[in-house]
Amino acid sequence: MLERGKKYLLSSIALCMLILKSQHTQGIWYIRLAINLKHLKQKRLAFELISLCPFDLVKCFERNTLLKVRLQLFSEICRSELKLE
Numbered sequence: 001m002l003e004r005g006k007k008y009l010l011s012s013i014a015l016c017m018l019i020l021k022s023q024h025t026q027g028i029w030y031i032r033l034a035i036n037l038k039h040l041k042q043k044r045l046a047f048e049l050i051s052l053c054p055f056d057l058v059k060c061f062e063r064n065t066l067l068k069v070r071l072q073l074f075s076e077i078c079r080s081e082l083k084l085e
Helices: 010-019 026-039 045-051 062-085
Strands: none
Touching: 010 026, 026 045, 026 062, 045 062
């Protein structure tokens, strides 16, 4: 609901609370939080968040999605750093 209204910051706070409370659905919340941080122009923070994700607690399809988002963020960060040089 919050993401539809483009309230990414408030949504990110709610997702952090969900990550701390739940253990079996953490992968979904990490994915959503990384995407929200990307919308907030915090790509490096989103990349670090995914790097800290406990992959052993994440289901297989969520793990693949997390790795895909992480690769996208990495390539976007590298592209933006190359533009600055």
